Amino acid sequence: MTPQNRRKSSASGPQGTTPIQIHRALKGDASSIADLVVRTKRLNNEFDPLFAVVEDAKSRAEKYIVSTIGSPDKLLLVAADGSKIVGVLRAEMRERIFYDPHVEGLVTDFYILPEYRRKALGNQMIKQASAKLKEMGAQIIVADVPSQNEIATRFYVKRGFRSLNQFFGKSP
Amino acid sequence: MANLRKPKPAEDSSKKALVYSKFYAGKVEVAPKVPVRSLDDFAIWYTPGVAAVSKAIEADPDLSFDYTGRWNTVAVVTDGSRVLGLGKIGPEGALPVMEGKALIYNYLGGVNAIPLPVRVGSEEELISFVKALEPSLGGVNLEDIESPKCFEVLDRLRAEMKIPVWHDDQQGTAGVTLAALYNALEVTGRKLKGSRIVLFGAGSANIATERLLVEAGVDSRDIVVLDTKGILYPEREDVDKLMLKNKWKYEIAIHTNGDRITGGLEEALEGADVLVAAAGQGPDAITRDQVSRMNKRAITFFLANPVPEMLPGAAHKAGAEVVATGRSDYPNQVNNSLLFPAIFRGALDVRARTITDQMVIDAAKELAAFAKERGLSKNYIIPTMVQWEVYPRVAAAVSQAAVREGQARRRLSRKESFRMAMEMIEHSRKVMSSLRRSGIIRDPPE
Numbered sequence: 001m002t003p004q005n006r007r008k009s010s011a012s013g014p015q016g017t018t019p020i021q022i023h024r025a026l027k028g029d030a031s032s033i034a035d036l037v038v039r040t041k042r043l044n045n046e047f048d049p050l051f052a053v054v055e056d057a058k059s060r061a062e063k064y065i066v067s068t069i070g071s072p073d074k075l076l077l078v079a080a081d082g083s084k085i086v087g088v089l090r091a092e093m094r095e096r097i098f099y100d101p102h103v104e105g106l107v108t109d110f111y112i113l114p115e116y117r118r119k120a121l122g123n124q125m126i127k128q129a130s131a132k133l134k135e136m137g138a139q140i141i142v143a144d145v146p147s148q149n150e151i152a153t154r155f156y157v158k159r160g161f162r163s164l165n166q167f168f169g170k171s172p
Numbered sequence: 173m174a175n176l177r178k179p180k181p182a183e184d185s186s187k188k189a190l191v192y193s194k195f196y197a198g199k200v201e202v203a204p205k206v207p208v209r210s211l212d213d214f215a216i217w218y219t220p221g222v223a224a225v226s227k228a229i230e231a232d233p234d235l236s237f238d239y240t241g242r243w244n245t246v247a248v249v250t251d252g253s254r255v256l257g258l259g260k261i262g263p264e265g266a267l268p269v270m271e272g273k274a275l276i277y278n279y280l281g282g283v284n285a286i287p288l289p290v291r292v293g294s295e296e297e298l299i300s301f302v303k304a305l306e307p308s309l310g311g312v313n314l315e316d317i318e319s320p321k322c323f324e325v326l327d328r329l330r331a332e333m334k335i336p337v338w339h340d341d342q343q344g345t346a347g348v349t350l351a352a353l354y355n356a357l358e359v360t361g362r363k364l365k366g367s368r369i370v371l372f373g374a375g376s377a378n379i380a381t382e383r384l385l386v387e388a389g390v391d392s393r394d395i396v397v398l399d400t401k402g403i404l405y406p407e408r409e410d411v412d413k414l415m416l417k418n419k420w421k422y423e424i425a426i427h428t429n430g431d432r433i434t435g436g437l438e439e440a441l442e443g444a445d446v447l448v449a450a451a452g453q454g455p456d457a458i459t460r461d462q463v464s465r466m467n468k469r470a471i472t473f474f475l476a477n478p479v480p481e482m483l484p485g486a487a488h489k490a491g492a493e494v495v496a497t498g499r500s501d502y503p504n505q506v507n508n509s510l511l512f513p514a515i516f517r518g519a520l521d522v523r524a525r526t527i528t529d530q531m532v533i534d535a536a537k538e539l540a541a542f543a544k545e546r547g548l549s550k551n552y553i554i555p556t557m558v559q560w561e562v563y564p565r566v567a568a569a570v571s572q573a574a575v576r577e578g579q580a581r582r583r584l585s586r587k588e589s590f591r592m593a594m595e596m597i598e599h600s601r602k603v604m605s606s607l608r609r610s611g612i613i614r615d616p617p618e
Contacts, residue, residue, distance in 0.1 A: 039412060042409070042412065042413075043412040043413070046412070046413050046416055046417075113406065113407065114406050114407075114411050114412070114415065114422070114425070114426050115406040115426045115427075151415070151416075
């Protein structure tokens, strides 16, 4: 039933015909990346009130991003449509003290602007991130998402991930 | 939305509705259509004779369309969650409305419609209830179901049932809006493609209208849709929330508004050709200043009932050339009742499996063509309900579209479907006049 006059594309974004580039984030990207990170947090708030977003989230996000860029045990990938940042994936290396495999690459933030979704961009980003995290020493790739986020759940399950942990919370 | 239900004048018809409803105690009833010459006939209509018919249908269930009244039977189903402008008044409260709808189906479309409000606890329960009715029906009319629930229910039922499922608040309003728009564009020297269209209100009517416009050839980038928070665009702060809560509005946010206009109605109407308001809160929901920002010879539809978002006089003063409303006391009444009886007449006559968007577009074109043949003007862009000859015309267009789209169980030519629709509708009118003449249907009390 999808109307035919809806624009569909897989190779390029709405801004033009050049393919979307995925690359490591640059310092100058920090502000636009921070916007996207704040969007992920706001989205999380839709799933649970314990994810209420603080007022100065944007400036915190910028610091968070700046400290990520250039850190040897962290990864920050962006998807860019020309000069516009349309997607971001942040991950960090973590040690698993008691388990084997004992090094994990943890995806902490992953967001793609709505109109760039369903173009296999998420798939490309998670693939590239996995490869880079493997190079950095990760033996498994894990991702942190709200339990109620069924869209994220479907995304990972479809790509062979399975739920490893449940993270419970309540107000004391 | 636009339909027959507007009281005119309101107090008078409310009073009459209460008195008459009690007097008649029901607007429709199941009536025989076979003769009972003596009690012996029951051996044919019922057991033992009927067993032969049952066995034949068991062997080929599609024969139920030939051997029973299934082919012409439509259930008018609601959960009572958004009845008229009254909100969630429950299934019993919805019953008089569904009876009225059934009566219109009968009188204008010759359709045997059964009012069927149901008490359900969930969306899923409503869906499974309607699906369970399929063996008895030729079609389903969903009515007065709240948004966004109505989208999911309609999409699921359309996909999962092999008979037409129609939600009049979506497809009916969209179809009749498209019909009026075709002629409004003609009157103002425009084409559908390339016109800049603003949809004010993002409820069931305009969400369906957006989809139908795109299906009819409008580039979605030329459409701007506003909800209560303003113009929808892909980067709007709450778009992710929409993805979770209302995926239909989410789709619209992503695909429309190619120019990335942000803000409110002022910004949206700047340089727009067409405004379709289905937002309510009239008569001052839209100001003259806002409409005056539109292009010259602007087209404005105010579909809220009983009070349009803006009164036609004010819109004309603000520069609008063609103004339509949902009301019968102004020119250009965009009224669902022009469409749904004919849509089902046409769909039922060919035992259609579904009502595709193309069938609705063809119906809209036929409705528009009918008005055009009678001479368009800025005050006549759509037929009125008294021009009842339009119904078999539109029905035949629907039948033909169903045949073309491969959705007809029975193939009829245009001539055959027109004749059949004409006969069915004339039959209903004859039954009414003969029941009245014979005194079986009495005149109402003073």
